[in-house]
Amino acid sequence: MMRGAKGVAACAGLWMAVTAATAGAQQAADVLSMGGAVTEIVVALGQGHRLRARDATSTWPPEVTDLPDVGYVRALSPEGVLSVEPALILSEEGAGPPEAIDVIRAADLDFVEIPDALTADGILRKIETVGDALGVPDRAAAMSAEVEADLVDAMADAAQPEAEKKRVLFVLSTQGGKINASGTGTAADALIRMAGGVNAVTEYAGYKQITDEAVGLAAPDVILMMDRAGADDTDHGGADDELFAMPAIRLTPAAQSRSVIRMDGLLMLSFGPRTAEAIRRLNAALYAQES
Known part of the structure; x- marks a missing residue:
């Protein structure tokens, strides 16, 4: 009888272990x-x-x-x-x-x-x-x-003296030859400021298609874009020559110095565990420092 009880207990223990393992696997x-x-x-x-x-x-x-x-x-x-x-x-x-x-x-x-x-x-x-x-x-x-x-x-x-901060225009897309850029209250705006730059557009919140005149008035020192490697770049800035030839951009300080920074979109805009890395990369690119 004792042996049977031990056997039942052993079987019960085995069943519980298997059940726990199954639950853990699920x-x-x-x-x-x-x-x-x-x-x-x-x-x-x-x-x-x-x-x-x-x-x-x-x-x-x-x-x-x-x-x-x-x-x-x-x-x-x-x-x-x-x-x-x-x-x-x-x-x-x-x-x-x-x-x-x-x-x-x-x-x-x-x-x-x-x-x-x-x-x-x-x-x-x-x-x-x-x-x-x-x-x-x-x-x-x-x-x-x-x-x-x-x-x-x-x-x-990344902190910079106010007078030395670069004006940065984040361009989301250039579809149809129109500039869709970041205003305030966006991840791009926040990252630019964290990295020691100034958002060149503050007249509106969110992302918006803006006129050529507005781009000129923004006078960006640097154009910031997502790096869309492997994607069709036709609608997202394309090659630097095409970007700086656009009427909206070609007269800006950024075009004169051919200053464009392309960064991985997820790293730049997701605001997750790697944001410090994004800050350092953008700051280094803006101010030609070693990362």
Whole structure:
């Protein structure tokens, strides 16, 4: 009888171990991450093994591109998102369209929205929110401390005397020969200021198509653009010769000195764990310093 009881207990223990292992295996790949910075944070927290899928903006680190892609975060389809069967969705603020998000939220899963950020404090809030959602708040706290220190150092090193700051025009696109540029309240605007520059356009908020006259009045010393390597550059500035030949740009100080900086869009605009690196790179490019 004792032997039977021990056998039952052993079997029960084995069953519990198998069940726990199965549950752990299921949890290991239960997260859909949407938003480049969100996905970077998940991986940086050591939770990349839990990712089941990603959105099209999640391209760093490179290994995440092997995951299924549910589409662009602002143009989602409920069918595409739900087809990967996530238990938890971590989504950057502004995912859409709204009707698609309503359907996704109504499904039997956890949906956590990660607040947008245009400041160092905002980046730390992103990390904290992701860490809490993944159940690793201690790791998130340690990571936040490291990221905060790096950001403080990067911004201190990038500081410039007011009179020496370069005027920077961030050009989102040149589609149809028209300049779509950043005003205030954008990630581009925030990064330019963090890197020791001045946004050349402050008359409006967000991104907007502006006139040739407005570009001339902005008088940028430098044109800043996303590096779209491998993409069709026809609508995004193209070669430097084509950029500086545009009527809107050819008379600016930037054209006279042929000053254009192209940076990886995700690094530059996502405001995630690598933002200190983006600050240093942009500052070095603006002021010809060694990074």
